[in-house]
Amino acid sequence: MAAAPPRPPLDFAKEELFDLMQRFLEYLAEMSERMPFVVNRQKIRSIATLAALSVAIYITWKILRASPTQQRRQNRRLSQVTTVSGARISSNSVVSQSPYHSSPAHLRPQGTVDKLFQSGKLTLEKIVRHRLNEGRKVTCQLLGVILEETTPEDLQEHATFRSSVRDVLVEIAKFCDVYLMERILDDASAERVLLALKDAGLFTAGVLNIDKVLFCGTENGRMSFVRQLEPDWHIDTNPEIVHQLSRFIKYQLHISSTRTERAALNVFSAPCLEQFFGV
Structure with missing residues (x-):
């Protein structure tokens, strides 16, 4: 029966x-x-x-x-266990072999932010806050990031503020302690840089503190500034400095017009500062 x-x-x-x-x-x-x-x-x-x-x-x-x-859910669990040549492969082994594994916990917010601001639902202020992962101190190189010039030799003749970066810089300065720094060859170069920033209204509007614009004579000097200030984020164009600082700084943004190999998991890259924030 x-x-x-x-x-x-x-x-x-x-x-x-x-x-x-x-x-x-x-x-x-x-x-x-x-x-x-x-x-x-x-x-x-x-x-x-x-x-x-x-x-x-x-x-x-x-x-x-x-x-x-x-x-x-049961169907998904069944599909994750497959038989290949009579051997059963568990879902854990499939995940471990996949190149698209989950990122470290301290970097996960960045992926979420990418989805949010790409949808166009966030203001620039919120994008900047989320992109910087609520960091409160930022150090940033001037040449090639804030200024049009790219070498210390250029500063001996002129200093030109990049107007396209102003809105992003203003938003960063609203909730971050911002330090700008650069290697220069003479005192006249420093005066040109400060004048360019002043003409852009960054000092009079209270966006930046003139005492937090720092100058040095070598690339190692700039790296030393960053180490002493211990920022949450450092922004730089020099790949060697980015590489050296990756062990000490929580996050870095490497500004480069060419696509470069990622120095470390805590290092991001973009062609310019404003593009990193989707502007």
Whole structure:
């Protein structure tokens, strides 16, 4: 004689729900008899039945709604275990062999931010805050980032502020302690840089502090500034400095017009500062 097929989980859930309703109604009837005043048992039973029915409908809806989801989860779990040449490969091994593994925990916010600002739903202020991962101190090279010039020799003749970076710089300075720094060959170069920043309205508007614009005579001097200030972010165009600082600075942004190999997991790259923030 063939055994009866097992009942699906949903039938068991219905029976348990019906049993629960019966016990609830019996409990109310028992309690009504113990009360010191007369209770209309028919009325209280009707109210209790209505309440129990409402709860039953809600629970049944939740069960029915969850069933397809659970089925899909089971299907996914089954699909993650495949048989290749008679050997079973677990889902863990599949994940470990995949090149698209999850990033370290301290870098995950960046992926979320990318999706958010690409959707166009965030203001520049929110994009900057999220992109910098709520960092509070930023050090930044001047040449090639804030200024049009790219070499210290150029500064001996002129210093030109990049107007396209102004909005981003203003937003960064709203909630970050910003230090700008550069290697120069003479004092006249420093004066040209400060004048360019002043003409851009960065000092008079209180965006930047003139005392936090630093100058040095060597590239190692700039790296020393960064090490001493211990910022949350450093922005630089020199790949060697970025590489050397990757062990000490939480995040870095390497500004480069050409695509370069990533120095470390905490180093990001972009052709210019404003493009990193989607401007």
